[in-house]
Amino acid sequence: MKTDILASFPAMMANVREKEPIVQAITNFVTVNDCANIILAAGASPTMAHEVEEVAEVASVVQGLVMNMGTMEDVEAMLVAGKAANEAGVPVVLDPVAVGATRLRREGGKKLLENVKFSVIRGNTSEIKHLAVGTGSTRGVDAAEEDKITEDNYKAFGYMARELARKTGAVIAISGVIDIIASADRVFALRNGDAMMSRITGSGCMLTALLGAFCGGNPDHILEATVCAVSLMGVSGEIAREKTDAQGAGTLTFRTHLVDQISLTDAETLQKRTRLEELELGEKATKESMKVYAITDRAWLNGRTLHDVTEEVLAAGATFLQIREKELDEATFLEEAKDLAQLAKKYHVPFVVNDNIDIALACGADGVHVGQSDIVDKDVRAMIGPDKILGISANTVETAVKAQESGADYIGVGAVFHTDTKKDAQSLTNEELLAICKAVTIPVVAIGGINENNIMQLKGSGIDGVSVISAIFAKEHPGEATKVLLKKVEEMLGE
Ligand SMILES: Cc1ncc(COP(=O)(O)OP(=O)(O)O)c(N)n1
Numbered sequence: 268m269k270t271d272i273l274a275s276f277p278a279m280m281a282n283v284r285e286k287e288p289i290v291q292a293i294t295n296f297v298t299v300n301d302c303a304n305i306i307l308a309a310g311a312s313p314t315m316a317h318e319v320e321e322v323a324e325v326a327s328v329v330q331g332l333v334m335n336m337g338t339m340e341d342v343e344a345m346l347v348a349g350k351a352a353n354e355a356g357v358p359v360v361l362d363p364v365a366v367g368a369t370r371l372r373r374e375g376g377k378k379l380l381e382n383v384k385f386s387v388i389r390g391n392t393s394e395i396k397h398l399a400v401g402t403g404s405t406r407g408v409d410a411a412e413e414d415k416i417t418e419d420n421y422k423a424f425g426y427m428a429r430e431l432a433r434k435t436g437a438v439i440a441i442s443g444v445i446d447i448i449a450s451a452d453r454v455f456a457l458r459n460g461d462a463m464m465s466r467i468t469g470s471g472c473m474l475t476a477l478l479g480a481f482c483g484g485n486p487d488h489i490l491e492a493t494v495c496a497v498s499l500m501g502v503s504g505e506i507a508r509e510k511t512d513a514q515g516a517g518t519l520t521f522r523t524h525l526v527d528q529i530s531l532t533d534a535e536t537l538q539k540r541t542r543l544e545e546l547e548l549g550e551k552a553t554k555e556s557m558k559v560y561a562i563t564d565r566a567w568l569n570g571r572t573l574h575d576v577t578e579e580v581l582a583a584g585a586t587f588l589q590i591r592e593k594e595l596d597e598a599t600f601l602e603e604a605k606d607l608a609q610l611a612k613k614y615h616v617p618f619v620v621n622d623n624i625d626i627a628l629a630c631g632a633d634g635v636h637v638g639q640s641d642i643v644d645k646d647v648r649a650m651i652g653p654d655k656i657l658g659i660s661a662n663t664v665e666t667a668v669k670a671q672e673s674g675a676d677y678i679g680v681g682a683v684f685h686t687d688t689k690k691d692a693q694s695l696t697n698e699e700l701l702a703i704c705k706a707v708t709i710p711v712v713a714i715g716g717i718n719e720n721n722i723m724q725l726k727g728s729g730i731d732g733v734s735v736i737s738a739i740f741a742k743e744h745p746g747e748a749t750k751v752l753l754k755k756v757e758e759m760l761g762e
Pocket residue numbers: 560562589591621622636637638639640641658659660678679680681689712714734
């Protein structure tokens with residue numbers, strides 16, 4: 268059951284103001300005073316201890332720890348404090364200031380991420396992009412122009428933040444004209460704030476410090492605490508701007524109003540002014556997700572439920588799931604598909620429905636898989652919209668290229684070996700498989716008669732993974748079979 272984030276705001280704020288958590292901020296000398304003041308304004312209590320000899324002692328008795336990479340002399344202290352905070356169960360917030368800009372910062376950021384478990388990582392788009400995909404330029408400590416969040420690209424930043432949240436286990440907060448906040452399962456866009464916030468120094472550092480206060484007061488509700496803190500900063504910025512303009516004053520007055528407002532904004536005002544959108548982001552078909560692509564088959568259930576067997580397969584590490592039902596009536600198919608859609612969500616695995624576009628759209632699947640005979644005279648991409656996954660079967664270069672042109676996200680190519688599972692599957696030579704992989708840029712998954720003993724024959728073909736039915740579902744222990752296949756595929760792919 269998803270929590271209502273806005274409804275949690277009064278409790279999040281009260282927990283900071285009533286518990287008065289102590290927040291240790293190892294931050295940069297440019298904004299240290301602003302950070303201490305914003306922690307106080309939130310109702311928490313700051314300590315700016317940063318000497319390497321004492322940080323561990325302090326970190327183990329505070330309620331929140333903030334690390335800010337603005338100036339880099341304290342990285343060693345951050346490592347020591349981070350480890351102590353992790354041991355004591357104290358939430359740790361990272362601000363990876365300009366992390367991609369220099370070798371010192373890249374290495375420092377890497378070290379911190381490898382050694383400390385963060386509750387929240389907050390940065391601008393360029394910083395988060397660097398941590399997520401290893402690229403992302405900077406303009407001083409600001410995001411580069413090409414990394415700016417807009418109404419056209421904010422969903423892509425949502426996907427990126429969610430990926431980083433999954434990789435690190437932290438809640439990710441991206442600051443921009445639209446703020447993005449993501450956990451492994453949920454992604455939000457926040458449209459609050461004011462342009463004047465970027466005309467004073469340290470508004471990002473202050474937000475990170477504020478996150479330390481909110482995480483310190485709400486250690487069991489990090490996502491809610493993060494959304495609330497980011498919103499409090501944005502809404503307070505808006506009100507501060509109104510007060511500044513009413514005085515005909517400038518940016519330094521604005522800074523004072525901003526800190527004031529953090530202490531003045533009440534939960535009701537915050538709830539009313541927050542412009543929060545929850546993004547419903549499906550899973551994407553990536554090359555990585557093709558590794559072990561499992562297709563269900565109820566013929567092999569032997570008295571077990573499809574749900575239980577599929578859960579075993581997903582828990583064992585299957586990277587993609589397709590429900591394939593040739594005999595079921597529509598109503599039962601839909602019920603089963605809805606159930607597996609939920610299951611796949613739990614494991615963050617892309618889920619598609621074979622053949623039936625209506626059921627794919629109705630059950631909450633990430634998309635549909637269709638063969639050549641299923642798409643005659645149909646524009647499936649138009650039917651499912653731009654965001655859903657479209658998988659298309661192809662076993663010639665011509666049909667593969669056409670599939671890619673008509674909007675396929677990946678191609679299923681087979682049958683690469685003899686199969687008893689699909690009687691009408693047409694066999695494919697190794698040369699044809701190679702030529703198809705060379706001809707398209709989207710992921711390619713091989714299918715047909717693949718098992719743990721013949722996978723290595725596909726090495727060097729250019730495929731991104733294998734799609735199997737019987738090599739998993741006909742086995743006595745489908746989970747174990749999945750693990751074996753995953754290991755073999757990684758070997759075959761040369762990992
Ligand atoms: C991943 C994947 N590749 C190929 C197929 C076969 O699709 P199709 O040719 O439509 O045959 P049926 O599965 O509908 O019998 C597939 N299902 N999945």
